[in-house]
Amino acid sequence: MVSLTAPAVKQAALECGFELAGVSPALPTAGAERYQAWVGKGYAGAMGYLADxxxxxxxxxxxxxxxxxxxxxxxxLYNSPRPYSTAFSDAELGWISRYAWGDDYHDVLRAGLERVVARLGVSEYKICVDTAPLLERSYARLAGLGWIGKNTCLINQGQGSWFFLGEVLLPFDLEPDAPPPDRCGTCTRCIDACPTDAIVAPFELDARLCISYFTIELRGAVPEAARAGVGNHVFGCDICQDVCPWNRRAAVTEEAAFAPRTMNPPLETLASLTKTEFDEMFRSSPVHRAKYSGFLRNVAVAMGNSGSKKFHAPLEKMAACGDAIVAEHAAWALGQLR
Ligand code: B12
Ligand code: SF4
Ligand code: SF4
Known part of the structure; x- marks a missing residue:
């Protein structure tokens, strides 16, 4: 068993495959008030689990x-030494966001944190990765992992922002870290680059306008007015991180589970996937969260935004399929191409 001091606990995390580690007190933070205000403005959209x-x-x-x-x-870290979405201009290819190129992070981080608690020898703890009702960015900021950027992502000065967050709640006091200063300064690149104007104010994101929300979380129809802004994104969006100066020389992961498998596949290939092929292609990938129907909906929107006449035939097929949402988006896409 490791002696339970803050340096020892953080060292255990670093030795178990995490690049960043810090400690914060398990107390309410000012982030909770920001969160309440955010939910109060309706920014959570249909993500009921955030507002219930x-x-x-x-x-x-x-x-x-x-x-x-x-x-x-x-x-x-999950970053790979591959170009950013902002460097791609081939509208006949779909864009899957960087975090979803390899295996699903939930299992990878949880397994790493299980190794940490085993090494520490603690029996009372709670591991959180994304899904627990915990303000992960707020606590990670307090733990010194980075500052919250105007794009609302947590950014680390040396590593950039391409990293996932996870936590272990522990039943003893540890010396806390201090939050780093805000290094966004006068920069507004992320706000200016967002194609759907989802960053409605610095540090404030209206999820109802975010491509990531449309293509991952939203079930049902993507609002028609927003479809053109979605571009060729078929799962998630990286733009507000791609343009961030702190990601110009962002660190790259060594985690084999995050090695890129599917990044920018041809839209035609995606449109022709059967449910079984979709399950096979995105087995153990975060893309599965969009579900087959939601993913085909996204592909139809991307085809409609491509300007490419060669998508007429696959879209006609989708417009005649039994899934009302996919069919409606395909019909919209055909209208765009005409
Ligand atoms: C819901 C959710 C989303 C929603 C809403 C995102 C949002 N910005 O709120 C959608 C679907 C849009 C989304 C998108 C993405 N997400 Co998300 N998401 C979450 C989830 C589950 C909850 C976030 C939440 O509570 N949002 C509500 C707002 C109010 O809370 P917040 O962002 O945590 O913090 C706000 C305030 O608290 C405030 N704040 C708090 N303290 C302080 C202090 C100071 C000084 C300031 C100025 C501000 C401030 O700033 C923020 C903006 O209002 C978290 C996991 C978790 N449990 O926290 C992952 C999480 C935030 N997502 C993550 C990721 C990777 C993404 C995407 C990059 C995925 C992608 N490529 O498509 C995008 C990034 C889009 C973006 N610019 O944020 C990571 C972020 C890692 C990081 N380095 O920041 C998380 C932490 C998951 C994880 N465990 O790794 N996500
Ligand atoms: S993820 Fe994309 S749509 Fe969402 S705020 Fe960032 S740039 Fe805008
Ligand atoms: S692009 Fe500029 S304003 Fe936006 S998060 Fe990065 S440094 Fe901050």
Whole structure:
């Protein structure tokens, strides 16, 4: 068992495959007020899990583990040495966002954090990766992992912002880290580059306008007015991070599970996938979250935005399919190409 001091706990995290590690107290933060205001403005859209009873639990990490005193916050890089979406102009290819090129991060981070607690020898703990009602960016900022950028992503001065967050709630006091200063300064590149104007103010994102929300979280129809802005994105969006100066020399992961498999496949290939082929192609990938129907919906929108007449035939086929949402988006896309 490792002696339970903050340096030892962070060292254990670094040795278990995390590039960033820091400690914050398990107490309510000012982020909770920002969050309440964000939900109050309706920015969560149809992501009911952000606005329901779990919103209350987000105010205090002790709602997840009553005995929690400290939070070990970790960051794990997923960046690959491949070009950014902003460097691509082939509209006949779909864009899958960088974080989804390899295996699903939830399992990878959880397994890494299980190794950390095993090494520490603690028996009382709670591991969180994304899905728990915990304000991950707020606590990671307090733990010194980075500052919250105007694009709302957590950015680390040395590593950039291409990293996932995970946490372990622990039942003992550890010396906390301090948040780093905001290094966005007068820059507004992310706000200016967002094609759907989803960053409605610095540090404030209206998810109802975000391509990531449309292509991953939203079930049902993408609002028609927003479809042109989605471009060739078929899963997620990287633009506000691609343009960030802190990602110009961003660090690259060594994690084999995040090695890129599917990045910018031809839209025609994606449109022809059967459900079984979709499951096979995106097995253990985050893309699965969009579900088959949602993914084909995204492909139809991207085809409509491509300006390419060669997509007439696959779109005609989609417009005649039994899935009302896919069919409606394909009909819209055909209208765009005409
Ligand atoms: C819902 C959600 C989304 C939504 C809403 C995103 C958003 N910005 O709120 C959508 C679907 C749009 C989304 C998109 C993405 N997401 Co997301 N998402 C989440 C989730 C589940 C909850 C976030 C949340 O509570 N949002 C509500 C807002 C209010 O909270 P917030 O962003 O945490 O923080 C805000 C305030 O608290 C405030 N704030 C807090 N403290 C402070 C302090 C100071 C000084 C300031 C100025 C501001 C400030 O700033 C923020 C903006 O309002 C988290 C996991 C989690 N449990 O936290 C992942 C998470 C934030 N997502 C993540 C990722 C990777 C993405 C994408 C990059 C995926 C992609 N490529 O498409 C994009 C990035 C889009 C973007 N610019 O944010 C990572 C972020 C890692 C990082 N380095 O920041 C997380 C942490 C998941 C994880 N475990 O790794 N996501
Ligand atoms: S992820 Fe894309 S759509 Fe969402 S805020 Fe960033 S640039 Fe805009
Ligand atoms: S692009 Fe500029 S304003 Fe936006 S997060 Fe990066 S440094 Fe901050």
């Amino acid at each position: 009873y779990r919103a209350e639990r987000r105010k205090d990490p002790r709602s997840l583990m009553a005995s929690a005193r400290s939070i070990l916050c970790v960051g794990k």
